[in-house]
Amino acid sequence: MKIKLNPKSQIVVLTGAGVSAESGLKTFRDNNGLWENHRVEDVATPEAFRQFPELVWKFYKDRYFQLAQVKPNPAHVALVELENFLGDNFNLITQNVDGLHFKAGNKNVIEMHGSLYECFCSDCNNRFLMKDIDLDLEIPVCSKCRGYLRPDIVWFGEIPYHLNRIQQIMSKLDLFLVIGTSGIVYPAAQLLPIAKSCGAHTVGINLEEPANLLYLDDFYKGLSGEILPDLVKQWIGKV
Ligand SMILES: [Zn+2]
Incomplete structure (x- = not known):
């Protein structure tokens, strides 16, 4: 369908790992559920942090330092x-x-799902920027109470952030665009059927057909950095 947007159009975009992968960041799904050779349950659960805080911190420090080397790609720019x-x-x-x-x-x-740029104290909940804490420590500690800090990442088994706000913006929308997600991680995967039930036009871009394909009005298979810039130009009438 030909889509034309005007500045009053209400749009919600959902992005997943595929968009970051195009900037060179690896994900759990690159390699049979392994992320840089780690299993999800060894580095991305509250239980892992309780048992092996050094390993979890090493993993996220590596991820954080990697960010200095990566740049937004054409999908981000679009x-x-x-x-x-x-x-x-x-x-x-x-x-x-x-x-x-x-x-x-x-x-x-x-x-x-949180941010690699932040962390918080697992005892007193004080928040810190990663750049302000001592990352030379195997397990960085809180400057207020000396408790262990943890990366501000929503781990498996934890509740995603801002669900009220998300519910609010999903209540009125004309277009829902989902990019670079497999459609299997909940609750994010539920947003597409919700958008559809609100009467929004739904568009997806992904390397593979997502699990919730049936809720998409338009699906583009391929790299979002190659597909999205032209789509946006069409939508806003620049071509
Ligand atoms: Zn603390």
């Missing part, structure tokens, strides 16, 4: 163009924790 056109009618929900949408210049970004 989403900035879309936000510039729509202003506050643009909302971006991301499952990614790498901050690349902010780095690209997007403002209305909801990081539902």
Whole structure:
């Protein structure tokens, strides 16, 4: 279907690991559920942090340091163009924790799975920026209470952030765009059927057909960095 947006169109975008992968960041799904040779349950659960805090911290420090080497790709840039056109009618929900949408210049970004740039105290909940803590320590500690800090990542078995806000923005939308997700991680995977039931037009871009394909009005198979820039230009009438 031919889509034309105007600045009053309400759009929600959901991005997943595929968008970051195009910037060179690996994910759990790259290699049989392994992420840089670690199993999910060894590095991305509260139980893992209780048992092996050094290993979990080493894993996330590596991920954090890697961010200095990666740049937003053309898909990120296209989403900035879309936000510039729509202003506050643009909302971006991301499952990614790498901050690349902010780095690209997007403002209305909801990081539902947390951020690699932050951590918090597992005892007193005080929050810190990663750049402000001593990452030379095997397990960084809280400057207020000396408790263990933990990365501000929503681990498996934990509740994603900002669910109320997400529910709010999902209540009125004209277009729902989902990029680079397999459609199997809940609750993010539920957003597409919700958008559909609200009457929104739904568009997906992914390397493979997502599990919830049947809820998509339009599906584009391929790299979002190659597909999205042209789509956005069409949508906002630049071509
Ligand atoms: Zn503390």
